[in-house]
Amino acid sequence: MTSNTLKTAYRNLSLERPGNTDPTLRAWDAADELLLEQAAAWITTTGGPPRVLVLDDQFGALTLGLGQFDTVSLADSASLANALERNSVANNLIAAPPLSWLAPPEGPFDAVVMRIPRQLDYLSWLLRWVNSVLAPDGVVIAGGMIKHLPDRSAEVFNELLQTRQVCPARKKARVVVCGQGSATLDGWPGQWKGYVIDGYNRAVEGLPAVFARERLDIGSRLLFPAIGHSAASLPVDARVLDLACGNGVLGLELLRARPGAAVVFSDVSSQAVASARHNVQELAPDAVAEFHHADGVPAEVGAFDLILLNPPFHEGGVVGDHIALRLFQQAAQHLARDGQLLIVGNRHLGYHRSLKRYFPVVQQLQADPKFVVFSARHQDSGAGRS
Template sequence: MAAASRLETAHGSWQLHRYPQRAGEQLQAWCGADLLLMDAALERGAAPSLVVNDEHGALCVALQPQQLWTDSALAALATAANLQANSCLPVAVIWSTQAPSCAEGPVVLRVPKQSAYFEHQLATLHAVMPVGAELICAGMDKHLSPATAATIARYFGHVERHRGARKARVFTAIREAGSTIDPPLNPSYYCPPLDCELTGSPNVFSASSLDIGSRFLIENLPALNPAHRVADLACGNGVLGLCAKQLGLASEVHFFDESAMAVASARANWQALYPGETAHFLHGDGLLNSETKFDLILCNPPFHLGHSVDDFVGRRLLMQCREKLSENGILVLVANRHLPYARLLNAHFRNTAILAENRKFRIWQAESVA
């Protein structure tokens, strides 16, 4: 049964969809934490100056804040679509790589998945919120760390932990006078294939160690033929594209990710390794806004939608690859063995084959149908 798409509350009724919409969607565009945040913010009678980490736009539609602070291009697209569908005014988007501005009024924050990113956001908010402004945080119980209140307290002092409801919980704190606290240092790690240190940002996948799927793909890159235009899709800190460049596989490298911090990290690592050389970086919905056709696409796709295990993101990226490969272009994909990519690849590409496999991963190679 498809999930409900109309949210009915005491404060209003809205039609809400996840982005991108899909037939028979099983997941709602809101959760219990969103509902608690709506209640808490609307009870205060003032529109929030800022909403942080709205996943699908439910908070922005209900609360009409001045700004949305987010890392996710997909979240921004979902929010814009739901605002328009409900005849709401647009909300300004501030990307995670910048600091938002905060006027009087509460700041409403969905607790993010990555604890380091949460700390980064709390430190930044403490620096930009005016004294006396209230921070309202919430998350689903099953996703909250036992240290959530202590983490907020590290940056804001006294924290009020409210009674749980809807399988979620709210925490509130007031911005008190006092000096700002520096956020944790950005993660980094030594990358043996590149023989260098790679930096990341707090919300970048595997920012503090080389992901084992990417490592397996990198080990097998020498089996590939050189290509002119190469895309690192869902690039994270850019390690696949950087290795392709180092091995002489790529004349021109393009990096794509829906995370603003990922794209910024890939850019920083490229500039550190190849100063003065040009690469291309695009923050958005995969390859959709690229006009380039690629001779080789490298991809280690996500198989989560937020906290939910769902290979829809990966399958969608594969369909984008089908449209953006050049004639005789090659897609190389690393994925967990249990993910059912074989049928999709055989249906939409030519000469699908397993390039390599181990106990955990398969590396698929497929050719363009053009």
Template sequence: MPAGRRIVILRVSRAADPAMSNAPIQLAELPLQRYPATQEPTLLAFDAADQYLLTRLAEEQPAATPLLVINDNFGSLATALALQGRQVHSWGDSWMAWQALQHNLQANGLAAEAVQFFNSQQIPDQHYAQVLLRIPKSLSLLQDQLQRLRPQLQDHALLLAGSMLKHLPPTAGDLLAAQIGPYQASLAWKKARLLQCRRDPALQPAAKPLDSRYPLEGTPLTLHNHPGVFSRERLDIGTRVLLPCITADLGEARVVDLGCGNGALGLMAAWRNPQARLTFIDESWAAVASARQNFQAAFPDRTAEFIVSDGLSEATAASCDLILCNPPFHQQQVVGDRIARRLFRQSQRALVPGGRLLVVGNRHLGYHLTLQKIFRQVRQLAANPKFVVLEAGNS
């Protein structure tokens, strides 16, 4: 924290305690689900930070303009507010979060139009007086959102930012202060904390370019990265281990970069195989935008397909010859192999007979055991002390 900056502790009144009878709508009382749905009782579609945000917001008079919710992990905040009759806009980068919002609106008897959604490559179209923000783990994404949000805020607009304490970046408040106005930090409640600020009309923050670039090793290509994209500062170790396994004998193969991020794997496949037909898929709008920009810059005379979706869930069966995948090992802040297992099952369905899935992962995740339950053949292609590259197929 810069010297001389004072943090004011924001105390939420006792009357607004979520345990009190006059509390705002209780998320635990609503039929809310994560996406993908899970039967694990500890994995909920909301947390204490979501409830804390609703509690604090209940102390404010509703604004005449729509309320904006940013980074609503599973659409729970927007759904709860829409149930109260609020006009709600939602802004985020996750296709899965958007899909969860659609499911939760329907489960609560609301039409999809009850909440207007803007993806991360769009800008919400109102001048907002009230905003709820779930603080993302990526500070570059947070800064980008705040820079683009500020012109859409009314003077003295209220921004309430929430996070679980263990996931709260220590400099998140500094970004709020630099981009919006002085902030106040709340007392902790159920291991959650709020940061509150209002748009200071006298503040004149300088817009900072936040995109990053670095070379794709072994090629003359450059990887351009939007804020929040995985591995935006440097090529991650897992991708680096997988890249040499992408051969130059693919001909006109239909190649999918699954969970593409900035598109490094697909770009290498395209570089080594001038006739290959590429598809880039990710659930992040920013990732797919980065991959599209990188492909178009590298191969201006070639075409490729760019899809924001839940992996290969919408792919035609037997439509892919080769799938390249460096799967995520977490969803939001929950670590595990759930998403990887889902991508593996989708890949098995999407591959042609004789098609192959190349996947890289940490050794301790034991992907070889998971893949052996889905594919008939699994073999190791490469490894280092931390990562292993596996090839899976049904031929």
């Protein structure tokens, strides 16, 4: 059994990953240990209590490990909120809910302690933003597991920050200590990237942390015809959920086919939610739409006539169908009695079997060598409907 106790310079923390059933998966890794070690070493050299910003903590190790200082936690993923709440209670600590990119904090910060993301564009975005909130004599302490660091990450750090120290690798993790650079997000062409879809005269755009922001992914393209077909039979006052919405492209396709529908966009990524909101405002400004930063179906949103889903199949370094299974269960709970779930997924994941755990009626609508589109319902819709 893997120990769930993390020893830090200031306290020992008992940490768990909410929803995890694998006892070998801890709520922190060697990168968290090195980051906390380097942060503690830097703090001992400061003259007073530092103001610390923790970026993209995973399950609360960094936030709680530095919680005795004036610490603000900001994460793109909504999953941190639940993990941080549970782990703070388990350790008799009080931690404020994490912020997101929908409402980021203002600087200056004396130190930024951050997990290095896997996406190179998101890393470039983060470092440019950090330069705008870091105190002139502040420090950035960034780290990650070596196998998860994006190619050219060292190049990006050297370009955007002033590298002070590259710490020796330990337990397959790496940490770098940097000072403030001059580059910011102002005028950076990499902030928004997108593509044009049929029916709209402007591009569907996305911020750097958003999946497939530069081109329409194959799965979504395969799902489009089913969305158009289902839109035609929706009731006049239909409620639709674009679950794990990304840049909102599935919801936008629904709005193109059925402009009067009310669409709720939800994603675990705050940059995805910001991107979907931006795209609806630009491409469908008259649409009735809501936007939620949530780890799954938002709380207290009621039932939907149609749910659209292109589920992610990885979370951090863990790949599989565990996220999809949770979203299937939540979708089943929020689907109207005669409603429909439209989903696209990789063929090898066997979603037709998983869906049958939650939906009595599952039908394959479309397929190609890599992806399959399914319709799932609580009851048979009768002739003439998918």
